[in-house]
Amino acid sequence: MILCSNPKAQVDAHRKEIEAAIVGVLDSGWYILGQEVSRFEERFAAYIGVDHGIGVASGTDALTIALATCGVGLEDEVITVSHTAVATAAAIALVGAKPIFVDIKPDTFLMDTSQIEAAITPCTKAIVPVHIYGQAVEMDEILRIARAHGLRVVEDCAQAHGATYRGRRVGTFGDASCFSFYPTKNLGAIGDGGIVVTDDADLAEQLRHGREYGWVDRYVSHFRGWNSRLDEMQAAILSAKIGHLDADNDRRRGIASYYDEGLAGTDLVLPARATEAEHVFHLYVARSKRRDELLQHLREGEVGAAIHYPVPVHRQPAYRSSEAADLPETERATEEIISLPVYPELADDQVEQVVCRIRAFS
Ligand SMILES: *Cc1c(COP(=O)(O)O)cnc(C)c1O
Numbered sequence: 600m601i602l603c604s605n606p607k608a609q610v611d612a613h614r615k616e617i618e619a620a621i622v623g624v625l626d627s628g629w630y631i632l633g634q635e636v637s638r639f640e641e642r643f644a645a646y647i648g649v650d651h652g653i654g655v656a657s658g659t660d661a662l663t664i665a666l667a668t669c670g671v672g673l674e675d676e677v678i679t680v681s682h683t684a685v686a687t688a689a690a691i692a693l694v695g696a697k698p699i700f701v702d703i704k705p706d707t708f709l710m711d712t713s714q715i716e717a718a719i720t721p722c723t724k725a726i727v728p729v730h731i732y733g734q735a736v737e738m739d740e741i742l743r744i745a746r747a748h749g750l751r752v753v754e755d756c757a758q759a760h761g762a763t764y765r766g767r768r769v770g771t772f773g774d775a776s777c778f779s780f781y782p783t784k785n786l787g788a789i790g791d792g793g794i795v796v797t798d799d800a801d802l803a804e805q806l807r808h809g810r811e812y813g814w815v816d817r818y819v820s821h822f823r824g825w826n827s828r829l830d831e832m833q834a835a836i837l838s839a840k841i842g843h844l845d846a847d848n849d850r851r852r853g854i855a856s857y858y859d860e861g862l863a864g865t866d867l868v869l870p871a872r873a874t875e876a877e878h879v880f881h882l883y884v885a886r887s888k889r890r891d892e893l894l895q896h897l898r899e900g901e902v903g904a905a906i907h908y909p910v911p912v913h914r915q916p917a918y919r920s921s922e923a924a925d926l927p928e929t930e931r932a933t934e935e936i937i938s939l940p941v942y943p944e945l946a947d948d949q950v951e952q953v954v955c956r957i958r959a960f961s
Pocket of ligand 1: 657658659660683684686687729755757758779780781791792793
């Protein structure tokens with residue numbers, strides 16, 4: 600069986616370094632917010648190209664705490680997309696705000712920035728662009744609109760570690776930017792983890808307090824915060840793995856090119872590259888008019904393709920009240936998308952096998 604994603608293969612690829620990292624933490628006697636977390640925060644912030652990194656317990660927490668710290672709260676509206684992991688909307692709802700969904704562009708699946716201004720109301724407080732599948736949203740447009748209307752920008756970079764827009768990494772554009780280290784992400788932990796990055800020193804300090812009960816001095820909360828800490832074990836593992844991220848992203852792009860060539864001429868619509876953006880292929884998502892049949896055909900051929908995501912957020916029971924969402928491209932994408940296996944450890948012959956299996960479908 601060729602899995603659609605395979606975090607175990609990644610562990611096996613770097614097993615010695617990961618084991619050494621774990622043993623180091625076991626022996627240190629310090630398990631929460633210590634040297635390993637500080638070291639990783641610095642290293643990750645430097646990699647992205649920002650001044651501050653604040654490790655937290657998950658990508659969802661990163662978004663929640665970043666939104667709250669940027670002043671988003673009750674009755675505010677936050678403009679984002681429905682075509683995303685539910686976590687994006689969950690974080691907006693968790694701070695008491697309302698997600699307002701705009702549609703996506705059919706070729707790249709990215710937020711259609713031309714729809715943002717019409718969605719702005721007096722209650723709009725922020726925009727959350729999602730760099731879905733590993734490709735950057737047009738950040739020039741997002742920043743122009745945000746400046747013109749006095750909105751905050753919180754980037755959802757959970758699928759785009761290392762992706763760039765006009766030569767700058769995603770995560771350097773927003774007031775705050777959020778990453779997840781869920782095991783299957785381009786940089787994954789062995790458990791949950793996340794980080795908020797920012798260039799704003801005051802915001803960084805608030806985030807640091809916020810992730811631990813609003814403590815400014817230990818045991819004394821100056822505001823009501825969270826308990827959301829990246830632990831030493833995950834931080835040490837992430838430090839061991841971050842050095843491989845660029846090579847891993849290169850390999851993902853290589854697999855994507857192979858799919859592009861191998862699947863040319865089939866009736867699949869292959870993923871478009873946005874201009875000015877370097878894709879890191881967290882997922883390779885194609886479109887098929889006969890998606891469900893194709894999925895079945897692949898599974899019968901031991902190829903684990905998947906759908907990211909099968910139900911758009913505005914159609915999910917918990918978020919349906921985001922009424923009046925007129926999102927035809929989001930809905931059409933939901934019917935047609937299929938994610939093919941892509942991860943650094945996928946071997947050439949496996950990629951070839953996926954291609955042949957798809958070519959045999961007609
Ligand atoms: C994975 C993901 C998240 C949430 O991250 P967790 O670490 O699972 O909480 C948020 N947004 C997007 C787009 C994601 O893919």
